[in-house]
Amino acid sequence: MPVFDMTEEKFLDLETADVFTFGRPPVSIDILTRLKGVQFENAFNNALSFEDNGLMVRFIHLNNLIDAKKASGRYKDLDDIEKLSP
Structure with missing residues (x-):
């Protein structure tokens, strides 16, 4: 999986992001923080x-x-x- 600048602050900031993707399709994982x-x-x-x-x-x-x-x-x-x- 690629390394990117994931931090706890960015993960919990619901104003700027709602999906984090690791990998590239078809081998990827999406983590949704809201739906x-x-x-x-x-x-x-x-x-x-x-x-x-x-x-x-x-x-x-x-x-x-x-x-x-x-x-x-x-x-x-x-x-x-x-x-x-x-």
Whole structure:
């Protein structure tokens, strides 16, 4: 992963950044510090998890994902909602 000037101050400054990306697609990790349309506590309480090879993976509930995609308003996200909705 590339080294960049990540500091605790920058990570916690919600006014200037909301996504930090490590690596380059298709091998990258995005860390989101906030998500439009979703409150952290609600998303955390609704989160689901599974275990894969001894690693517990926690992920956002479909309803919260759809709320976030609606709030973004991007065409790609709106298209994703159509594909994700039953």
